[in-house]
Amino acid sequence: MPALDEDSLRQESRMSRDAFLRIASLIENHPLFTSATEKPQASPQEQLIVALHRFGTFGNAGSKGMVSRKFGISSGTALLYTRRVICALLSLEKDVVKWPTIAAKREIKHAINEQYDFPHCIGFGDGFHVILENKPAFHGDDYFTRKRRYALNTFAVRSCGVSWNCTTTYMRVGIRTLMTKKLDHTRAVLWTRACIILHNLLLEDYYDPLWNENDDDRDDEEDASAVGINIDMDDTQAGKEKRDFIRNYVLLARSLHN
Template sequence: MHENRYEQPRNTLPRGPAYLPHVLTTLKRGRADHFRQALRVSPPTFDALVTELQNDPIFFNDSNHPQLPVDQQLAVALYRFGHDGNAASIQSVANWAGLGKGTVHLITRRVMTAVLRPGFMQSAVRMPTPEEKDEAKHWVRNHSCRRWRHGWCFVDGTLIPLDQRPTWYGESYFDRKCNYSLNFQVCIIH
């Protein structure tokens, strides 16, 4: 038992063909709408994210444990983040990507580590410059209600459902729609 860690013989789960390569090749080049539906970002945004994240040290380790390319890891994480309910389960994401459940968990952790690094956050999340604010005000004045002429941004909030109740302070995550979720606000200039 100490040697094998299992009392019963293990039955491996046969894997079907992965949809991930199809999304990153065919859909990315020929059907941006389907690519966006799967990963919730456009192909140019996806490529920009890969370019920004690909040199993060989290994606490099010793040659004994090679990792998937950064674009595949980012695609798995985005697919997981873009779905909820049964579609967001680790098994469902693993089936979609043709990977093991443990690999999906590791990939998600790596991508979030890279995204939350101060260097990436400073380059990706920033307040607009005074010139950008003026340009946005000009756009609002010409394309919207005159009373909003001093406005320069739009704020939108959305709930990101969690697949289970968080262990710490779980009741704080219970929302008005009777789900556990995070509230995410985005501020957008035109």
């Protein structure tokens, strides 16, 4: 988006301008961005920035109504742009989200052993919640979590800076939607998969923690306090201490078992 300066584009899209243009170039030739009528569409870049804004916001801020007023488009257009971008991103999935080859597994095991002193490991798994704004209408109680909110249970597999899809990969995603039928659940899963693809495409891009300064950190505070980590320290140090705690716990358990 040439009208936005670098800092504004980073805040809107949560990525650098180079990364934004690269992702736009990967999806711009998707058939969905070709108009079937004489009326031209908005450019793929314009549609992408709308979708990225919705992906990166939570609660009412990500609603199609508020997004439509922000970008000066109709609610239906905001929804249409988002769906087009999701479909275009999903077309990249097989090349972006995949399990490692046998040779790559050897490299990963070596790298993890070198970095974490954890032998014969090819990845780390963790579960998290894709938070739902509302209680699903169908079997809604099944979505209620121990943290007293409605969410989709997901599982992450990550290794040496590269993420592969198991059910999903690790990231915080909030979906503002009513779950009243099977199609709604399908759309929620597709939304999450699109965010996974973006995550993997942006692994080498610059990330600024201030982009999340207003996010709800209750989960991190609960997890940190459970293992005795000081939540006032920076994210990198806190993450390192948590990883070290888990590694030492697993190694101790394995030694006792042997």
